[in-house]
Amino acid sequence: ALQHRLWPDIDRLVKQQVAMSRMGIGDCGTGWQLFAEDGEMKMYRREEEIDGMVVDPLKAVHIVKGITGHEVCHYFFNPKYRYDWETTLEHMTVLENISDDTLVFLQTHKRIWPASQRDVVFWSHIRKLPNDQDRDGPDIWTVVNNSTESPEHPANVGKCVRIYLTVCLLCQTRVHPPKDGAPITRDDVSCKITYCSVVNPGGWAPASVLRAVYKREYPKFLKRFTAYVINQTKNKPLMF
Ligand SMILES: Cc1cccc(-c2n[nH]cc2-c2ccc(F)c(-c3ccc(S(=O)(=O)CCO)cc3)c2)n1
Numbered sequence: 526a527l528q529h530r531l532w533p534d535i536d537r538l539v540k541q542q543v544a545m546s547r548m549g550i551g552d553c554g555t556g557w558q559l560f561a562e563d564g565e566m567k568m569y570r571r572e573e574e575i576d577g578m579v580v581d582p583l584k585a586v587h588i589v590k591g592i593t594g595h596e597v598c599h600y601f602f603n604p605k606y607r608y609d610w611e612t613t614l615e616h617m618t619v620l621e622n623i624s625d626d627t628l629v630f631l632q633t634h635k636r637i638w639p640a641s642q643r644d645v646v647f648w649s650h651i652r653k654l655p656n657d658q659d660r661d662g663p664d665i666w667t668v669v670n671n672s673t674e675s676p677e678h679p680a681n682v683g684k685c686v687r688i689y690l691t692v693c694l695l696c697q698t699r700v701h702p703p704k705d706g707a708p709i710t711r712d713d714v715s716c717k718i719t720y721c722s723v724v725n726p727g728g729w730a731p732a733s734v735l736r737a738v739y740k741r742e743y744p745k746f747l748k749r750f751t752a753y754v755i756n757q758t759k760n761k762p763l764m765f
Contacts, residue, residue, distance in 0.1 A: 538669060567587075579735045588717050594718075600750075609753060620678070629675065637738050640735075642685045643727065648670070653666055665697050686727045688727040693721045693722075699717065711759070
């Protein structure tokens with residue numbers, strides 16, 4: 526198929542993000558601190574600042590029963606579901622439909638006092654990857670969101686401060702086949718979700734406010750999003 530203008534960037538970044546996501550917390554080097562834990566969900570962050578701005582990389586690992594990696598990535602990638610689970614979203618526009626697995630979004634999010642309102646332009650790409658660790662295991666699914674330019678929507682023109690982010694959602698499905706060779710049901714599957722994000726807030730925002738927002742919003746987002754996928758899929762056939 527013809528390559529589109531973003532393809533080289535997307536291909537390079539997807540490979541880099543997937544490699545990083547598959548590294549455990551341990552071999553990511555030190556510096557990761559566990560800041561939230563809720564059952565199977567563990568959230569880590571590294572405290573990092575660039576020119577005095579908090580850009581704390583985040584890595585969340587969550588294991589959810591009854592859903593597959595394809596389903597998690599499908600509901601995360603597809604714009605038609607986003608208002609259902611993204612609670613801080615004020616407005617979302619699909620700027621470009623580059624291909625059936627690559628879209629460009631413009632999103633404005635609700636303002637976090639006392640900082641200015643933020644908007645973001647990013648390409649979003651969904652991809653299935655062969656499971657090279659377990660040849661006959663289910664495929665790995667990933668969605669990578671990465672900030673990009675849009676000539677029609679230049680940064681910091683209106684009231685919003687443009688933020689810059691790289692997000693990688695990586696999902697590994699696990700099947701626990703029933704003993705008696707019965708067909709696989711939702712009780713026999715689980716999904717290991719790794720969500721990595723680095724957000725540059727764009728303009729100045731107080732470090733203490735940003736860190737408090739991240740501490741509150743990330744766990745809320747991952748719990749709400751996974752509960753949404755469980756609810757959307759519970760009476761539907763499994764998507765592998
Ligand atoms: C989950 C979370 C973490 C940190 C901050 C907040 C938040 N609270 N109030 C406003 C925001 C906010 C501001 C700007 C943004 F770009 C995003 C934003 C967050 C996630 C993603 S995504 O790519 O992970 C999912 C698509 O929306 C995109 C933008 C979220 N929400």
